[in-house]
Amino acid sequence: MLEKMLNRNKDVAWRVIENEAILISAEDSMLHSLDEVGTRIWELADGSNTVGAIVEKIFEEYEVDRETAETDVVEFVTNLASEKLGLLLLSQSE
């Protein structure tokens, strides 16, 4: 997981409004909102960062230990990349 690249699904409509991302999934038109940390991960998921690199950034930017950062990021990514949601896409890094 940590070495995979993270990409936002291009079909998702989204905006960040005062540190909170609002997403509309094209598949089922459901609305999702992300909190500040989730929003930061979403913004970083632009295809230039691996999950591991994002864990590092979250660890640096927020007051959490590395282990918690990793567990939280992996859980979040797994959830949003799940078959049902498909909001984030994981791909092999080059």
Added chain:
Amino acid sequence: MQDQLIPLLYRADQVAVDKRIPYSVIFEVTRHCNLDCRMCYVVGHESADPEELSTDEAKHVLDQLAQAGTLRLSFSGGEPFLRADLLELIAYAKQLAFSVDIMTNGILIGPETAKRLKKLVVWQVSISLLGATPETHDSITGRKGSFTRALNALKLLREEGVRARIKTLIMKQNFHEYKQIIDLAKDLGVPFSMDPTVSSRNDGDTDTLSMNLTDDQFKELLANPSLGPRTLSLNGDELEANRKVRLDGYLCKAGISFCDISWNGDVRPCMQYPESAGNLREDSFADIWNESPLFEKLRNARRTHLPDCKDCALLPLCFRCPATALLEKGDPFAAYETACHRAALMEEVRFARIEEASIGS
């Protein structure tokens, strides 16, 4: 980090209202139309406005809307597909992560376009259907074959898996087919919406208003359980409670979380509103949205400030609209005849329902 799933759009809309974000915008990209609908409010739709925004200018508008926080973007017209660059603009909007929908008469949607719309992941395409038969639809649009093309577009979109919807303006000329339109929507497996309000033309000409439903037709439409608003099932106490809650509310979303942009760059509270808050060739969207006195006026207005309406018992049933009030009475905050008259008809329908229920019980 992620909330549970929330029913579509409700919460974002609330956030937008609270934070005054232009969350939803209609972009009328051209006034030009290939039909000549009798009730059309767009004056001059026979040709494109020479002042129409160029592709680059339209893209710059989209950049500014994305910056301002707009998430839901509707391409409309005139007939938006008459702009040769429409698909290019939609693709650009998708790059900017808008949720895009399109309002069209469907004439120009063939198999290729339907495929492109699927690829572009357009959220929804609303097709205007003005009858359930070619005779009725085509006699309103003034063009033979327009019904078949609209129906074909609906089918093609369905086949491609693009969310399609029927949008019908119900008036005297098509009232006799409203039930068939509902059946047609069911057969096609698409949702529908029916609007019983024909507006004045955008130059203030009121000749279109005579096409509005007769009182009996309007009441029949409301009495149909799949069409009437929920407020029609409230009893007297509930209606009064609803009235009190609504007094503190905004008059509508225009200027609060919604606005309209015309083909020439005018920014208006909505499509019907006959005044512009500014023009995007002269000022930035952010300046117009944040500073325009017109938006400020609408934002500060609450129903409790409306001198004619604040004590009216029919307020919860009333669909008064600032734009129509301005067109009919010269004052967006005044009561006006069409609204008062229709609110009274709604009260009759509501009352009849209560009577019926008490007899039945």
